[in-house]
Amino acid sequence: MKKIAIGLYAAVVVALMIWGFYQAIYVAPDDAMQGELFRIIYYHVPSAAVAFLFFAVSLAGSIGYLSYRRSHPERAQGADAWALAGAEVGVIFCTVVLLTGPLWGRRAWGIWWTWDARLTTTLVLWLIYVSYLLLRRFAAGPQVQTLAAVLGIFGALDVPIVYMSNRWWRTQHPAPVFGGGEGSGMAPAMKAVLGWNMLAWFAWGILILVLRYQVERRHQINASNEALDALEG
Amino acid sequence: MPRALWTHLVKDLRIEWRSLDAIISMLFFSGLVVVLFSVAFDPRGEFSQRIAGGVLCVATMFASVSALNQAWAREIRHNVMDAQRMVPSPGAELYLAKVIVNFFFVSIVQVILAPFFFIFYNLHIAGQGWLLALVLPLGTWALVGNGIFFAALSITSRNREFLLSLILFPIFIPALLAMVQATTAILTGERDPTLWIKLLAGYDIIFTTVSLLLFDVVLHAE
Amino acid sequence: MPRALWTHLVKDLRIEWRSLDAIISMLFFSGLVVVLFSVAFDPRGEFSQRIAGGVLCVATMFASVSALNQAWAREIRHNVMDAQRMVPSPGAELYLAKVIVNFFFVSIVQVILAPFFFIFYNLHIAGQGWLLALVLPLGTWALVGNGIFFAALSITSRNREFLLSLILFPIFIPALLAMVQATTAILTGERDPTLWIKLLAGYDIIFTTVSLLLFDVVLHAE
Amino acid sequence: MSAPASEGLCAQLDAVSKLFGSFAALRQVSVDLEPGRCYVLIGENGAGKSTLLRILAGLLRPSFGTVNVFGGHEPHEVRERIGYMSHAPMLYDELTGQENLRYFASLYPGRPCLAPSEALRQVGLDPDLTRTLGQYSQGMRQRTSLARVLLPVPELLLLDEPFSNMDVESARQMVELLASFRHGSRTIVITTHQRDLAAPIADWVLALKAGRVASFEPGSPTL
C-alpha cells in the first residue's frame, strides 16, 4: 500500500518535473535584460527554498530526538532519521544553489563569486550542515545521535544570525523579488513558470527526503534486528 | 559563585600555573603567527591598515584553536572524563570554568602581543581605540565559549583534534566577520563599528546560554 | 625501493584508506581556511591579487599543520613507537614513508581546492601559471618534510601539539617567504620568481637530507 | 537469580543486554545485588565484565533491559552514591595524589566525604608525597584511584580489576580494607582475573561467559 502510494507520487513528481522543465525552457519569455540565461532562476530559486525547508526539518528532528530520547526511544529514532535526512538532502539542494548561482553570476556580474551577504550566508549554511554530516561520520558509538542533535541545534542558531546580517547592508545579489519594496516583482508569465517549477522541486525534494528517511529507518531497523540476532546467537 | 565552579577554576589554574606550558606556548605561537602573517602579507604595502584587523583576528583564532584543542587533553588522558561524569555537580560549571580559564589565557596573550602587532604593522588607530577593548574580548569569548563546547563534543570521536576545527569554524564565521569588520572599522575610522559590536554581543549571549543549557547533554551523551 | 619503506607506505595508506578520515577532514578544513581568510580579508578589494599568494600559502600551512599534528598519533597511542624502536630496519625509511604519505594527501587537497581558490579570489594569472605546479609541491614538501621530523621530535614532550608548531614555524619561515614571493610573483606577473624557486628547491634538498640522516638519532633519543 | 523483592536490594539488573554495533557484549543478564555483600565477577577476556560494571555505574546505558539501584533509581540519577574505578586511573597527572582527592571531594556538594589524607592512608599511601601523579608507578596510581573512589563513602563500590598492577601484599591489605567496607553494609562488585586474591571477601561469585551469566554461586568468604 505504502509502496503504491510512493510509486504514484513519484510518477506525479516526474510529470511535474517534465512540465516544469518544458515551461522553463520553452514557455517562459526571455528576461528583458539577461536573455536566455535568466532561465536558470527556475532552478536556482526553488532549490534555495527547498534547502531552507529541509534544514528546518533537520532542526525539528534534532529537537525531537533530544526531547524523546529518554522517554520514547522509538519516536526518538524516527526524529533522528528526519534530522539526518533533512540535513543530507538539504545539503544536496544547497549545493545546487551554490552551483547555479556562480553559473548565473558569471554571466550577470562577470565574476563567479563575490563575498556579499547572501552568498556568504548560503555558503556558511552549507558548511555548517556539511560539518554536521562529518560529525555523524567521525563520532563513534551510541552517543553520535545525541551529539549530532546538539550540533544541529547550534547550526540552526547560526542561520538567523547570518541571515539577518543580510538585511543590514546592501548586497550584490538581487534583493527579494517577492514581497519586496518598490520595483520588485516579476512578469506574470514568469511568475507562473516559477510557480510550476517551485511546485515541481518541492515535490521532488520531498520525495527524496521521504526516501532517504525510509532508508535511514530501514537502516536503524536492520541494525536493531541484527542486534537481536546477535543476542540470540 | 557556585562552589564547584570555583573548585574547577582553582584546579585548572593550578595545573596551568604549575607548568606555565600552555601560556608560554600560546604566547610564542601567537607571536609566530603574527610574524608568519607579516611574512605572508607584506605589511609595508599601502593596504596594511586595511588587512591589519583581519590579521589580528585570524591570528587570535589560530592561536586559540591550538589551545582549545588541548583544553580537555588532561581530562581525556586517563579517562578523567569518566570521573567527571560520575560526580553529582552539574556539568555546566565544569564547562564555564574551562571557558573562563581559557578566556583568561587568550586575553593575556592578546594584551602582551598587541603592542608588537601595532609596531609590526605600523598601525595608528583612526577610530575610537578604546572600543577595541570591547571588541576583542567579545570576539575571544565567542571563540573560546564555542570552542570549549565543541571540543567536549568531539572528545569521543576519532580524529578529535581535526573535528573541533571542522565544527567550530563554520559556526564561528559570523562572529569572526563581526570581529574583523568592527576592528577594521575602528582602525581605519571610516565606518561606525556599533552595529557589529552589537551583533557580536548578541552572538555571545545566545551561544553561551545555549552551551550552558546543553553541556550536560553532551557530557552524559551515552 | 627498500622493502621496509614499502611496508611502511602500505601500512599508512591502508590505515588512511580504511577510514578516509584524514583526507576528508583536511579537505574540508582547507576549504574552511580559505573561506575564513576571505571573510577576514575581503577579497573584493583592489589588492586581492596581492594578498592571494599569501593567503594560499598560509592556508596550506595551517591545513598541513593540523595533519602533521596527527601524523604520529597512531604510533603514540599504544606506545607503538617503542615497537618501532625495537625493530632493526632503519628509522629513515619510517620517516620517508610518513613524509610521502602526508605529502600525497596535502597535494590532493591542493589540487582539489585550487579552482575554488581562484573563484573565490577572482584570480587571473598574469605570470607563468605552470610554475605554480612547481612552487606549490616544493613548498609543501618543505613543510611536510620538516613537519614530520619535528613532530617525531616532540613526541615525548608534554604539550606535544603545541611544540610542533613552535619548532616548525620558525624553521619554516624561509621556505614560506620563498613560497609566498614566488606565488605572488607568478600571480601578479610583476617579477621573476626563478630565484625564489631555486631557494625553495635548495631548502628542500638540504633539509630532507639532514632529516634523513638525523632521524635515527631522534627515534632512539633515550 | 535471587528473590524478586526489590525493596531491600542494592541493585537489580533485569534482562540487561548491551550491544556495541551488532556485537553483543552482554546478553540477557539478570542479577540482583543485596546490600552488604561482595560480588566477584570473573570471566575470560572479553566476557563483558567491564561492560557490566560500566552499566551499573550509569556510564553506559543498556541496549535492552533495565537497571535500577537503591530501589527504583537509574544509576545515573544517584551517581553520587556509586563509586566506580576502572582500568584507567581517572586522575590528573599534573596534581599530587592529595590535590587530586581534594579536588574530587569538593565536587560532591552536600555529601560528607572522607578527608583526602585519610583516604590515602586507607589505601596505604603516604598523603604527603609531593610527586605528581604522573611520576607515580602503575600500582601507586591504582591505589590513589581507589582512594578517589572511597572519598564520598559510596554505598555501591564497583572495582574493575583493582589488583591488576598491585603486589600481593598490597592486594591483601586492600582486600581487608574492602572487607571492613562491606561490614559497613556497603555493596562491592569486583572484577578480577586473580580469583584467589578476592576469595576472602567473595560472598558471591558471578561468572560471565561471552556476555551471559555462566554461573552464580556463593563464595566462601573468610573475612
Next chain:
Amino acid sequence: MSAPASEGLCAQLDAVSKLFGSFAALRQVSVDLEPGRCYVLIGENGAGKSTLLRILAGLLRPSFGTVNVFGGHEPHEVRERIGYMSHAPMLYDELTGQENLRYFASLYPGRPCLAPSEALRQVGLDPDLTRTLGQYSQGMRQRTSLARVLLPVPELLLLDEPFSNMDVESARQMVELLASFRHGSRTIVITTHQRDLAAPIADWVLALKAGRVASFEPGSPTL
C-alpha cells in the same frame, strides 16, 4: 651475583643505576642472565621492574653501569634478537591482529620470522578475526602483543606483566608456551605480581626493592 664468565651469558648487568631527574629508580643492580633460563622479576609497585626491563631492551640507557647482551653487545645494537612487551600493546588500533603482525614481520629484513597466523595461533587467538585491534578486549590485545613479540623468534624475551589482564586459563596456556620457548634455549625475563602464575617456569626469582636487588633465589620450576 653469579659467575663472572661472560661468554656463555645471555645478558649481564653490571652495577646498573637509573635516575629520573634526581629520583633513583634502579640502584647498583648487577645480574647475570644465563641462556635458556626464565627469570621472574618481582617487587612492589615502583620497585623498578619496568625500568630494568626497558634497560635490558635498550629503550633506556643506564645512568651508571653497563649492560651487555649476547656477549659484549649493547642491547640496542642487537635489538632484533630481543623481544619486549610492555604494559601497552604497542600495536595499531586500526589494523586487524593479522595485519599488525604482517606489518611488523616485514620490518625484520633478513630474519626468519614466524608466520603471523602461526604466531596468533600460538597465543590462542583466531587468526581470521576481522575486527580491528581497537575493538579487541584488553586481554585479546595483550595476547596479540605477545604474538608480535614472538614473531622474530627472539633469543631474549622481556615481558612486562604479561598476565595482568588475562584470565587464569589463558595465563596457564601462556606459561606453557613460554616453557617451550625456554626449552629452545631462549632466555625469558618476566615481571609479574602474580608470582604463582609464573612459578612453573621460574628458574630464578629476582626481587627488587626500591631499586635494589633484594634477593636472587632459585625457583622450583615444574615445566
